[in-house]
Amino acid sequence: MKKILFAATFALFASTQAFAIxxxxxxxxxxxxxxxANSGTIEDFGLKVNQEKSDGLQGLGFKLxxxxxxxxxxxxxxxxxxxxYRTSLEYPDLGLDPVYLEYTPKPPYxxxxxxxxxxxxxxxxxxxxxxxxxxxxxxxxxxxxxxxxIVSTPVVNKAFVEKVMESxxxxxxxxxxxxxxxxxxxxxxxxxxYKIGMGGHIIAGIRIKPPIIPFAIYGNxxxxxxxNTNSQFSQGFxxxxxxxxxx
Numbered sequence: 529m530k531k532i533l534f535a536a537t538f539a540l541f542a543s544t545q546a547f548a549i550x551x552x553x554x555x556x557x558x559x560x561x562x563x564x565a566n567s568g569t570i571e572d573f574g575l576k577v578n579q580e581k582s583d584g585l586q587g588l589g590f591k592l593x594x595x596x597x598x599x600x601x602x603x604x605x606x607x608x609x610x611x612x613y614r615t616s617l618e619y620p621d622l623g624l625d626p627v628y629l630e631y632t633p634k635p636p637y638x639x640x641x642x643x644x645x646x647x648x649x650x651x652x653x654x655x656x657x658x659x660x661x662x663x664x665x666x667x668x669x670x671x672x673x674x675x676x677x678i679v680s681t682p683v684v685n686k687a688f689v690e691k692v693m694e695s696x697x698x699x700x701x702x703x704x705x706x707x708x709x710x711x712x713x714x715x716x717x718x719x720x721x722y723k724i725g726m727g728g729h730i731i732a733g734i735r736i737k738p739p740i741i742p743f744a745i746y747g748n749x750x751x752x753x754x755x756n757t758n759s760q761f762s763q764g765f766x767x768x769x770x771x772x773x774x775x
Contacts, residue, residue: 538645540567547591547594548775549594549596549743549775550589550592550593550594550595550596550775551591551593551595551735551772551773551774551775552590552591552772552773552774553587553590553593553744553746553750553770553771553772553773553774554588554589554591554611554770554771554772555588555589555590555591555746555768555769555770556586556587556588556589556637556767556768556769556770557585557586557588557589557607557608557609557765557766557767558584558586558609558766558767559584559585559586559650559760559763559764560582560584560586560764560765560766561584561585561607561689561724561762561763561764562581562762563581563582563583563611563648563691563758563759563761564581564762565577565579565580565581566683566685566686566687566760566763567579568686569620569686569705570686570689570690570693571585572693573616573619573634573693573696573703574619574620574621574703575618575689575693575706575709576617576619576620577616577617577620577685577686577689577690578615578618578626579615579646579683579685579697580613580614580683581594581612581613581615581684582611582612582613582648583611584611585609585610585611585648585650586609586610586611587607587608587609587610587649588607588608588616589605589606589607589608589770590605590606590607591603591604591605591606591746591768591770591772592604592605592747593735595660595668597751598728599659599723600657600658600659600672601657601658601659601660601662601670601672601685602655602656602657602658603654603655603656603658604653604654604655604771605652605653605654605656605658605748605768606651606653606654607650607652607654607766608613608636608649608651609614609650609651610633610637610641610647610648610649610681611647611648611649611768612641612645612646612647613645613646613647613648614622614628614645614646614671615628615629615645615646615684615685615689616628616629617629617689617706617710617713619706619719624667624706626631626706627706627707628645628647629645629646629684629713630645630714631714631717631718632645632718633647633649634718636651637649637681639640640655641768641774645716646684647681648676648680648681648683648758648761649680649681650676650681650757650761651668651679651680652676652677652678652679652699652752652755652766653676653677654674654675654676654677654678654729654731654744654750655674655675655676656671656672656673656674656729657673657674657733658670658671658672658731658733659671659672659703663700664712664768665739665741666736666737667734667735667736668734668735668736668737669708669732669733670733670734670735671731671732671733672729672730672731672732673728673729673730673731674697674728674731674754675726675727675728675729675760676726676727676729676752677722677724677726678725678726678727678752678754678755678756678757679722679723680722680723680755680757680758680761681722681757682717682720682721682722682723682758683758683761684700684717685714685760687747688713688716688717689709689713691716692709692712692713692716693709693757695712696700721724723756723757723758724756725754725755725756725757726749726754726755726756727752727753727754727755727756728752728753728754729750729751729752729753729766730750730751730753731748731749731750732748732749733747733748733749734746736748737774742773742774742775743772743773743774744771744772744774745770745771745773746769746770747768747769748766748767748768748769749765749766749767749768749772750764750765750767750768751761751765751766751768752767
């Protein structure tokens with residue numbers, strides 16, 4: 529009797545569809561890429577611009593996935609990641625302390641940083657097709673690839689400030705103070721367009737879902753190719769870890 533009960537229990541467990549027909553989740557995102565530093569002097573004004581580096585972007589993401597298709601799964605994600613960096617303006621010949629920039633970012637980055645020094649942010653929308661390797665009734669690792677829509681913010685470096693200063697006369701008029709210029713730079717940044725591009729990605733991940741319970745946890749590792757992000761940003765691996773409802 530015990531053997532029959534055990535066999536029936538095992539059959540029920542094994543036959544229960546542990547992999548969701550559809551799922552929706554929220555996850556933490558970390559991008560191991562880094563924003564390189566950039567410094568220089570705008571000679572016509574004697575203004576030194578020092579943009580410091582920033583390592584590691586963090587943020588939040590949202591995911592939808594389908595397991596119902598034969599042979600392959602489909603998932604879509606939207607991630608918002610950002611990191612602070614510091615940019616200062618200084619007239620070295622005047623011997624004054626540098627002024628560090630500060631502003632309120634535009635959405636969606638204001639969700640993460642209500643007030644910040646400049647931030648570098650990358651938002652991605654991904655569609656992935658993955659091939660699952662079912663190794664246990666509740667564990668599904670997978671590999672795949674897909675397309676990415678990538679949006680990144682401008683970087684407040686020497687070239688950015690130089691463009692802002694083109695509106696100031698160079699001869700016979702005193703240059704703007706660092707405080708005045710700081711406000712002008714931040715106003716320009718808030719009105720600047722994001723950089724947009726299409727790219728691709730490679731994905732490896734795993735989903736774990738117990739039978740019957742409508743909940744799953746997952747982890748993804750992604751590497752992006754292309755996307756037209758700022759050349760100062762060295763793309764790293766993107767890690768996603770979260771969970772959500774799975775029917």
